[in-house]
Amino acid sequence: MNVLLSGIVGSTAYGLAHAGSDIDRLGLFAAPTADFHGLRRPAESHVTTAPDRTLHEAAKWCRLALSCNPTASELVWLPDDLYEVRTDLGADLIAIRRSFLSARAVRNSYLGYATQQFRKLTTRDPADPRSRAQGAKNARHLVRLVEQGLALHESGEVTVRLADPERVRSLGEHYAERPADATALLADAEARFDRPGVLPDAPDEAPAEAWLRRVRTAHLTAA
Known part of the structure; x- marks a missing residue:
């Protein structure tokens, strides 16, 4: 799988883990662009329990982040030491993380x-x-x-x-x-x-759209 960004989330990330806590991992991947042109679209998520890991396809993650889903969104706000995979495209996503907020x-x-x-x-x-x-x-x-x-x-x-x-x-x-x-x-x-806060009324979708197009271009052919 073309994992672009992945890290340790959940209780470990929050500082709430204890001796028996599971280690939860969250990440996002890029499906080969060609796979979107067949009869069936590629799977949008892959979830395993041994180990506990959830991977969302890049477009699905963007949709979740634009709705400010707390679990998905935290992937781009992790402390640096909790990232296990951070590609150039993953780093680019972290750089535009504020544009998802509303x-x-x-x-x-x-x-x-x-x-x-x-x-x-x-x-x-x-x-x-x-x-x-x-x-x-x-x-x-x-x-x-x-x-x-x-x-x-x-x-x-x-x-x-x-x-x-x-x-x-x-x-x-x-x-x-x-x-x-x-x-x-x-x-x-x-x-x-x-009370009024600091966030905009609506997210800025343009950076996410541009990033996703770069992802699709980078994965035009299957690995």
């Missing part, structure tokens, strides 16, 4: 995913030990998504590595035990998202 998409995605985690918290079975452990994980994701989304809204930067992982862990445990307390966190986030 205020409405950031609010909808980060706050939307955080709200999903809250719903999972409120519907779990507190008597089930496995459900309790999953609840703590959901709560940590809730806190992380709120913090990262607000930082992005107010600064224009995606902060993948959390400044205070222990605080996020502690709040996660608290909200897992008392889900109703998380409503105040979400209400405050909504109020802050309602």
Whole structure:
């Protein structure tokens, strides 16, 4: 596969990993350009669980990033030491990462995913030990998504590595035990998202379009 950019994401990247944590990898690849002209289009994603790795085709990744999908977007905001593959085209993508951002998409995605985690918290079975452990994980994701989304809204930067992982862990445990307390966190986030931020109303698609065309030109023939 023509992997253009790949790195370690998830709990390791956030600073939330513990001894038993899986190492999650995310990347993007370029399908041979000729493959887009047959009867069937090439696969847009490849996902494996041993190891845990997700690879998105370049165009799909761009669409996800233009919607400010938190998981996909973090690929171009990783600390340098977490990249395992970074080709010239991958570096070019990192250079245009701000062009994918927009205020409405950031609010909808980060706050939307955080709200999903809250719903999972409120519907779990507190008597089930496995459900309790999953609840703590959901709560940590809730806190992380709120913090990262607000930082992005107010600064224009995606902060993948959390400044205070222990605080996020502690709040996660608290909200897992008392889900109703998380409503105040979400209400405050909504109020802050309602205030003007630094992001544009719409993403600038031109850099992504130009980059994707360079990718297609570079992969006109199969490797």
